[in-house]
Amino acid sequence: MGTLKIILYGISVLLPLVIAIIAKPYTDKSFLYEIGRGAALMAFMILMLQPLLSGRFKWIEGSFGLDIVIRFHRNAAIIAAGLLFAHPLLLTGEHGIGLLIGFDVPWPVYFGKAALLFLAANLVLGLYFLPRGMKFERWRLFHDIIGPTILVLAFIHGYFQGHDLKDIAALRTLWIAIFTVAVAAFIYHRLIRPRRLARRPYRVTEVNRETGDVWTVKLAPPDGQPLNAYQPGQFHFLTFLRGGGLPVEEHHWTISSSPTEKGFVSSTIKELGDFTATIGKTGPGDRALVHAPFGRFSYTFHPEEKNLVFIAGGIGITPIRSMLIHLRDSGSPRNVLLLYANSDRENIVFYDELSEIEKGSHPNLRVVHVLQNPPDQWTGETGRIDGQMIRRYIGEDKAGDGYYICGPPGLVSSSINILKSLGVEDKRIHTEIFSFLD
Ligand SMILES: Cc1cc2nc3c(=O)[nH]c(=O)nc-3n(C[C@H](O)[C@H](O)[C@H](O)COP(=O)(O)OP(=O)(O)OC[C@H]3O[C@@H](n4cnc5c(N)ncnc54)[C@H](O)[C@@H]3O)c2cc1C
Secondary structure (H helix, E strand, C coil): CHHHHHHHHHHHHHHHHHHHHHHCCCCCCCHHHHHHHHHHHHHHHHHHHHHHHHCCCHHHHCCCCHHHHHHHHHHHHHHHHHHHHHHHHHHHHHHCCHHHHCCCCCHHHHHHHHHHHHHHHHHHHHHHHCCCCCCHHHHHHHHHHHHHHHHHHHHHHHHHHCHHHHHCHHHHHHHHHHHHHHHHHHHHHHHHHHHHHHCCCEEEEEEEEEECCEEEEEEECCCCCCCCCCCCCCEEEEEEECCCCCCCCEEEEECCCCCCCCCCEEEEEECCCCCHHHHHHCCCCCEEEEEEEECCCCHHHCCCCCCEEEEEEHHHHHHHHHHHHHHHHCCCCCEEEEEEEECCHHHCCCHHHHHHHHHCCCCEEEEEEEECCCCCCCCCEECCCCHHHHHHHHCCCCCCCEEEEEECHHHHHHHHHHHHHCCCCHHHEEEEECCCCC
């Protein structure tokens, strides 16, 4: 299904180019001009498909996982920008440099120039300022204004300036249709869906401190309504409505509960920044908008895998806790190894619960705690999870087993490399990184 969607995406991007080539196979322009014209047609389609990629539509992200789709969305923006910047440069051969720097140009060209400026601003904000500490909410506000502005400017520029559009009715129809889809997707994602979620807010039922800076928040759906169905290891978007001047922001967190735990969902949240610093102030009776479920980080998507190896670092244990409870409650006979890295003993989240599951026989779980700063009496592993340690615990017979890694980006990338070097197939390595920006 995923392959089909990728093919469909490729066809959509190429469609205006194909229509233009079929309808106007010969022009009197140079080869470079033709490339510039094709670049614009493809870039336009890439831009118009962007709201579909970022709009969290199940029928799009379901096959890949939202994290992958969002990374694709970001890379598609970079490719569209490259094509759009090439477009006027390649056209200067026919129209002269005045097209780029002159003011004596047809009015729709101004819309094209403005679209390029906004696109450049969008890229600088997202690729430079956001990774360097720009507040996410501020970036999102800019993105929500700049993104649709680019679409409108690009539409007007192409519609009134593009020679292909003037000459080819099918292209004009496509232009209007895809622009309408893009605008509708944006309006649905940013305006209509939030209002629909607001009509059935979940209720916070419990807030429990797990360690010094980690809290589990339990939520129940409105009375008489079912929970959103989910797979263990998936994540949701929560917007807490707590009053008292506490911030109202949408954030993504793993669902740390298992679908086998009835009547509630929970997230286990670490105080990592300005919003999460307030998570302990959440209390029973507060409300939250829940948009769920997302992600493909679940052993349930890979029933063919024999035994499981989980590698977690710090708060990265949350999806693994969900899967372990699910394995326990569904009586799974699998062998499961958990390598769990933390800085200190006090920071191990779910220590007691993991020990309890380890004592049972379903699943046949072995937990290996790895501490960077072990206490005096510590008899477990110390330091970092490295190649030697992984090799020692997983042994030789790795065929058919599934490997699930969740934690800081460094732990995830080094574990992937180690597993690959030990001969584990790519398709058996599943990862969740707690940021869409990496
Ligand atoms: C799939 C997934 C699952 C996650 N599961 C958990 C979990 O179970 N437990 C846990 O403690 N953390 C989890 N996180 C991380 C969590 O989303 C961030 O720690 C949290 O959003 C940080 O918010 P902050 O404002 O306190 O921190 P800040 O320091 O302000 O932000 C840190 C980073 O978090 C991201 N971020 C901040 N605000 C938002 C927002 N509104 N929407 C999207 N991203 C934002 C940005 O990348 C930002 O650079 C998960 C992240 C992802 C992607």
